[in-house]
Amino acid sequence: MTASANSLTSAHAVTLNKFKEIVEKESEGAIQVKLFLGGSMGDETANVKQLRNGELHIATLFNGNLTPFAPSVNALVLPYLFSNLNEAYAVLSDESFTNMLADQVAKESKTRPLGWMIGGYRSITNNKKPIMKMEDLQGLKLRVSPSAIQLAAFRAFGIEPHPMAWSETYNALQQGVIDGQENMYATNRDHKFWEIQKYMTEIHYMLWTGAILASDRWFSKLDADTKALVLRAAKEAQKADWQFAAAYEEECKKESIANGMKVDYLTDEDKWKEKARAIWPEFIKTPEMKALTDKALAIIGSLPK
Ligand code: MLT
Numbered sequence: 001m002t003a004s005a006n007s008l009t010s011a012h013a014v015t016l017n018k019f020k021e022i023v024e025k026e027s028e029g030a031i032q033v034k035l036f037l038g039g040s041m042g043d044e045t046a047n048v049k050q051l052r053n054g055e056l057h058i059a060t061l062f063n064g065n066l067t068p069f070a071p072s073v074n075a076l077v078l079p080y081l082f083s084n085l086n087e088a089y090a091v092l093s094d095e096s097f098t099n100m101l102a103d104q105v106a107k108e109s110k111t112r113p114l115g116w117m118i119g120g121y122r123s124i125t126n127n128k129k130p131i132m133k134m135e136d137l138q139g140l141k142l143r144v145s146p147s148a149i150q151l152a153a154f155r156a157f158g159i160e161p162h163p164m165a166w167s168e169t170y171n172a173l174q175q176g177v178i179d180g181q182e183n184m185y186a187t188n189r190d191h192k193f194w195e196i197q198k199y200m201t202e203i204h205y206m207l208w209t210g211a212i213l214a215s216d217r218w219f220s221k222l223d224a225d226t227k228a229l230v231l232r233a234a235k236e237a238q239k240a241d242w243q244f245a246a247a248y249e250e251e252c253k254k255e256s257i258a259n260g261m262k263v264d265y266l267t268d269e270d271k272w273k274e275k276a277r278a279i280w281p282e283f284i285k286t287p288e289m290k291a292l293t294d295k296a297l298a299i300i301g302s303l304p305k
Contacts (some may be wrong), residue, residue: 001034002058003041003050005167007190010244011209012060013037015117015212018240019058022233033224041217045146051215052110060117062210064147065166069109071148071177072101073211074283074290076116079125079153079276082086082207083116085246087300092116097295104288105211113236114234117241119184119208125197125261126180127173133268134158143169143181147282153205156275173197184208186245189252194259201264206278211238239281 002011002019013035041047041056044065050056050067066073082088091097092121098116100109106112124131126140146151146163154161162178172178173196180197188210196228212234222230257263266272284293 001036003047003056003189004060005039005042005044005047006037006060006187008037008224010190011117011119011186011241011248012210013246015241018060019212019233019237022236023229026229026233027226027290031229032272033207039167043175045165047212048109048111048213050234051213052217053099054217056215058114058212058214059220060210060212062145062166062208064145064206065254066105066109066111066211067147067149068125069111071283071286072104072288072292073106074149075101075296076209076291077149078280078283078293079149079205079207080273081296082300083204084295085207087303088118088209090303091296094295097292097299098304100295101236101292102265104292110216112214112219114209114214114219114231115212115238115241117210117212117238117245117274119210119245120181120252121202122184122208123263124180124182124187124201125188125193126296127196127198128179129172130201130262130264132264132266134271140180141178143172150206151177152282153276156279157248157272167184170196170246182206183248185252185256186248188261189193189255192259193215195254198260198262199264200256200261201261201266203272204220204269205272247276291300 002016016035023031023033043063048069051059062072063076102113121216134157137157142161143164144161151161169181169192205282284290
């Protein structure tokens with residue numbers, strides 16, 4: 001059983017459909033993969049709990065929603081860690097990094113990442129005013145995922161954000177409980193956010209990355225051949241996501257603009273970077289987090305400039 005809380009047109013659907021295709025084809029139909037898309041198994045937090053107790057076998061989700069269960073995933077969502085997509089591709093293609101992270105995540109959360117998804121940068125949307133500098137955030141009620149790192153980042157930017165499950169966000173925006181949220185263009189497009197949000201600002205603080213996450217209890221009991229097949233299918237699913245997401249993000253930006261959203265850019269990006277980077281030490285306290293962060297930074301540092 002596999003699930004995603006995201007829509008049938010999302011990169012999550014592309015990823016899980018590829019996983020299903022490979023497993024069913026290579027097992028010659030002996031293993032059937034059932035997909036529960038569009039949140040029919042609950043939100044991403046519920047999906048992690050279902051993986052932990054073995055009710056669900058695989059789910060795809062935003063890494064921010066995994067961090068309450070597996071703090072080591074913070075190594076991928078440190079604000080302003082990835083300054084371009086190539087850096088994320090390099091870190092998440094490096095097996096010494098991904099194996100170290102997967103083992104740590106399994107220890108912390110009883111779930112095991114088998115692959116990684118990479119989307120676009122999370123941009124702020126709101127329906128009150130254009131945001132071009134940090135002070136413009138004042139007075140905005142902004143939703144973030146319930147991840148400590150996003151809460152800390154927005155506190156560093158000077159406001160108290162509202163943690164909320166993604167599945168509740170559209171209604172909360174529509175009813176005016178909150179004024180805005182932050183997500184990549186693709187997510188905004190998948191939920192037609194232009195119906196309820198006017199302004200978007202590219203703040204580039206966090207690249208959307210997600211996990212193709214397995215129940216460790218289920219995965220560890222598979223026989224060697226099935227385990228190898230599941231791993232191979234997850235790698236193919238990862239590849240399908242990376243190919244799809246890069247082009248989709250640009251398309252979704254254009255569609256958001258065509259549907260009336262106004263895109264703004266920061267005039268004080270250095271200030272956002274400085275404030276956000278000041279929260280890093282709060283999240284790099286354990287030797288494991290230090291090792292993961294050092295490794296990610298070394299990979300990024302080794303890339304041609
Ligand atoms: C979130 O904000 O909770 C996520 O980015 C939603 C998603 O998985 O696209």
